[in-house]
Amino acid sequence: MRAFTQHKGLVAPMDRSNVDTDMIIPKQFLKSIKRTGFGPNLFDALRYLDEGKPDQDSSQRPLNPDFVLNQPRYKNASVLLARSNFGCGSSREHAPWALDDYGFRVIIAPSFADIFYNNCFKNGLLPIVLEEKIVDKLFREAEALEGYQLTVDLEAKTVITPTGESFGFEVDDFRRHCLLNGLDDIGVTLEDAELIKTYEDQRRQAAPWLFGAGQ
């Protein structure tokens, strides 16, 4: 996995709560058997005026001029500023794949849905929870100032505004460690393979009905 230490990037404010994973990447694009190539269909139904189909050249499609990411000032944004309960709905990891493929590295919101939040960390994407009033302030600043950038430091767990104002955020140590070092967490878990085997043997004794059924 790609490591994440520090990132400075243009902020795009998406002023809408409860953005669900169907909105982030609609189901017709889930038919791919790859992890890449979802970027052109990120927020497809909001971003384009027509109905999106798989295997279509999205560069030729009519854009919705009202959608925030279609505004020239937010071109190449890599920090998405969002509202509460971002990523609710399905477990599709295609949602963080699409955000990543589009070029986002950080998402800041007052709250995230659990499965989405977890999926982000598996893909080098950093979801940051900040208090609602701080998010409100960032929205105001990002909308007021063209070219507004934020600096995110995962080591220090801070978000820094262009004026140098700094906001701390929480992230659990294991996820932070994996992200800072770009670790494959399967590899980390397999370091405990002996423990897993011991547990499994005990469980096989205590609850034999959980093993070998249906084979």
Added chain:
Amino acid sequence: MAGKTLYDKLWDDHLVKQRDDGSALIYIDRQLLHEVTSPQAFEGLRLAKRKPWRIDANLATPDHNVPTTDREKGIDGIVDPVSRIQVETLDKNCDEFGILEFKIKDLRQGIVHVIGPEQGATLPGMTIVCGDSHTSTHGAFGCLAHGIGTSEVEHVLATQCLVQQKMKNMLVKVNGELGKGVTGKDVVLAIIGKIGTAGGTGHAIEFGGQAIQNLSMEGRMTICNMAIEAGARVGMVAVDGTTIEYVKGRPFAPKGESWDAAVNYWRTLHSDVDAVFDKVVELDGADILPQVSWGTSPEMVADVTGNVPDPAKEEDPIKREGIERALKYMGLQPNQAITDIKLDRVFIGSCTNSRIEDLREAAAVVKGRKVSGSLKQAMVVPGSGLVKAQAEAEGLDQIFIEAGLEWRDPGCSMCLAMNADKLGEGEHCASTSNRNFEGRQGFGGRTHLVSPSMAAAAAISGHFVDVRELLN
């Protein structure tokens, strides 16, 4: 010391390692696999030259992409070539790694969350995961079950474990008895309406109280299925006689001495009387009426006797904007009566409501009646090949067909419209599924979430009606 909650017990029983940083390794007893969220996980295993840790913990079936007609053609019946590749890829992966799969032409094929319990592959006390958020369904059996992303599917395949943080405990208690015509679906929609789509975020919800205990396993599955719609990855119900009776005799269930030992353990799977929950919400079952969702989030629900809300009366600006946006998308007017919402299609199916009891409930309403001529389509999609066979043995298919509903083959179908079954732009659908997000059932489609009997009543009337009037 306070007693343990059901979640605490399940967690403790599956804890392989508690790490100093607060994360933990949790052992997974069962992984269900389907075609949409597994291909990249198998590819990841191959690239890393890893093998599945424990083959017999996995069970696979294609469900999201499968057509609900012409099933005798098997994979060749999938018209969309991209969908076909995904189903073929699941077959190839399961064959290569030796994982048991109910393929498209197998009678046991169906929606993962229907076939797990049906086969007894879902047993009380298990940890169960699947790359699908509605895995919470299996919590109805006193399981710790939740949806995971594809990277975690790969992690479980490779290690039989998940790295987890312990969630908080939440109890949703539904006291008393439910009124006539009020189902598990109405209960869970009412709960989501009360606590909101983020009300359970970070929590494992246990559903309890007399009204929940009185429900069948099907009703409990419907409720746990939609825990994720309240923000909780995990929904659970304590094990009781109803649970054990349902599991008995199923193909994967233990037999003989092993059965007795299992039942002894399963009987312990309830929260202790002195267990402490971080959050408790109580509802009175008698207050719950048949529910209809009017908006684009499952928390946007109303009683069938009620009205669409008026955004002008909402004081919170973010909520007001949300209501305005939803009404615009749904093509509804503020204060419009729910029963004035006209429908174009009716869908009875999905992992929420496609089990035999759901079909019986819908058939009881349409029996001897005809689908309204104003509808473009009304369809019934059973949750599995075995549910379909059971329904046909009971003559339910004939009741549906005579009433003018289409009788289809099993799969996820119009719940998320990955196959050919979808809504047209602007069409209103009474749907027994779980999500009314924008575009969920088709580009520009307008979903109203209801129970199977409410969907059946809407099919007869062409608009929403209080099903209790038809049950008299």
